[in-house]
Amino acid sequence: MFILPAALAFYRALRVYPSPVELMMIYQKTVPEPIFKIVIELTNLDVKDRVEGYYNKFPPQSLGVKVETRMVGDISKKALVLTKDVQVGEVIYKEFPIVGALDSDLQPKGLYCTQCLREVEPSMSIKSPESPVYEAVYCSQACQSLAKPQHHNLLFTLERPLPPQIPLDEITPEKLEARRKAHTQFADYLKNQAYGHSAPLLVARFIARQVASEMNKLIPGSSGIPSSQDYAGADDEEYLLADHIERLRYVEITPPQEELKLITAVLDTVLPGLDSLVTEERYSTLLGKMAYNAFGVYYDGARDDKPAPTARPEDIERTRTPMGTSRQIGSAVYTVSSYLAHSCDPNARPSFNAGNSQLHLIANRDLKAGEELTVAYVDVAQRQDESVEECRRRRRMELARGWKFACPCERCEREGTTVGSEDEENIGDESRVEKNMQRFESNEGPL
Ligand SMILES: [Zn+2]
Ligand SMILES: [Zn+2]
Structure with a gap:
């Protein structure tokens, strides 16, 4: 029966x-x-x-946007297109992330909610004594009760990783010790990432969330783990997190071997066998998806206290944010907003007016149904000390390094007087990536 x-x-698993x-x-x-x-x-x-x-079926109609296949030159790509008219300043839609993380330097300070990235009064915050190695702090009971079953228990605590109805092998003191050691090492690794680099944590949380969600469905009568209210369509009846993620673009990344080892150790000590599911290939792809699609979260004018990066420019993790990645407090990945293309003259912008990781997409001008929505992945404003040419060069360089494409936008075309040397420099890499993307998008299926 x-x-x-x-x-x-x-x-489902x-x-x-x-x-x-x-x-x-x-x-x-x-x-x-x-x-x-x-x-x-x-x-x-x-x-x-x-x-x-x-x-x-995705995105839900109520958001007023849809995903369409469009041609850019001879490359077909997915575009996020309006299905309604909007006015300048209007909120087009709101979306909660499927996964988010504070920047590594902010995490230990306890000033922001680990789950929703809201700023918290230290005296008002909810601490998580169950995970001394990874100081999770929450703004509310609601955030704590989302984070614990979604990912936190599995990654950073010694608590039973699955609901009591699901039988587990006996948990011995040795097994608990192995688990403690694995998550301590992973937490230490994350803390020592000097400049951002939150993709490993985003991936770990994503995997944990999938595993927890699927295992929860083993309980008769359960439909999985409660998710935050209205993030668009993730893990609903129709589609699973994996269905959303597998369709997203990614950049090719070779992860440090150490990182993969640390994550698989965490998974293996929680539920033996899980580690064998996260192959190097699978891990790199997920990492590349987080890197390509993550948005920088910032509000209240963004931060400006982050020390200048010491890593080589090409090794710095970038998130999509018109403020520049160095001014964010954290990163988050969204199912619908991942489809927003870049433009150096964007017709929309992300905003985090709710003071947490919920993304509000705001129209930069009056727009008609049928128009493709774009945002700036990098700071596209011309700085005081920059010429038009220098600004163009800077942003195209950042785009090529972070997302591996040569910007095809109208502004770049208009402002480009000559084929600059930076284009020559990056062209090999970019065209290779575009080719990969085309292959990926034309067959739409699982990788
Ligand atoms: Zn919160
Ligand atoms: Zn451009």
Whole structure:
């Protein structure tokens, strides 16, 4: 009688990992045969449906935007397009992130909510005594109760990682010690990232959240872990987090071996077997997706106390923010806003007026239904000490280093008098990436 729900749960867990071969092998060894057979059948049935129907249902119509395929030169790409008219200054939509993280230098200070990135009065904040190695601080009970089951328990505490209804192997003192050691090492690694570099934490939280969500569905009658109110469509009935993430663009990143080891150790000591699911390839792809799609979160005029970066410019993690990454307090990834393309003369801008990581997309001018929405990924304003040419060069350099593309926007075209040497310098890298993206977007399916 439990066979069908069990098969569904395993099947959903399988979908957490778009390259599911290893998980299939684990299932074959560990789950009863009738369940395994159902999982196989579900997998075959499902793939076509998921690939074809996705953009009809996502983003939700109520947001007033849709994803369309458009041609840029001879490259087809996905564009976020208005389905309603808006006026200058209007909020086009609001969106909560699927995952967010404070900048590593702010995390230990306890001045911002670990979950929603809101500024908190230290005397009013909720501390998490269960994880001394990673000082999580929350602005509210609501944020704490979202963070703990979504990712915090799994990554940074010794608490039972799964709900009590799900059986686990016996937890011995040795196992707890191994877990403590693994998450301490991971937390230390994160803290020692001098300049931002929050992608590893974003990936770890994302994986933890998927695992927790899928495992929760094993409980009869449960529909998974409660998610924050209105972030668009993530992990709803129709689609899972993995469905959203697998469609997003990414940059190619080779992660330090140490980083991968630290994360897999955390996963393995929490739930043995999990580590084998995060292969190097899978990890790099997720890291590249976080790097390509993360927005910088800032409010109240942004910060200006961050020390200048010491790493080489090409090694600095950049987030999409018109203020420049150095002025953000943290990074966050959004399912809908990931589709916003860059323009050096953007028709919209992200705003965090709610004083947390909820993104409000604001129109920079009057816009009509059918227009593609754009934002600035970098600071595109001409600085006092810059000529038009220098400003163009600076922003194109940042775009090429951070997102690996040569900006095709009208402003760049208008302001470009000659083919600058910076274009020559980056062209090899950029064209390679564009080719990858085209391949990726033309086949739309799981990687
Ligand atoms: Zn909060
Ligand atoms: Zn441009």
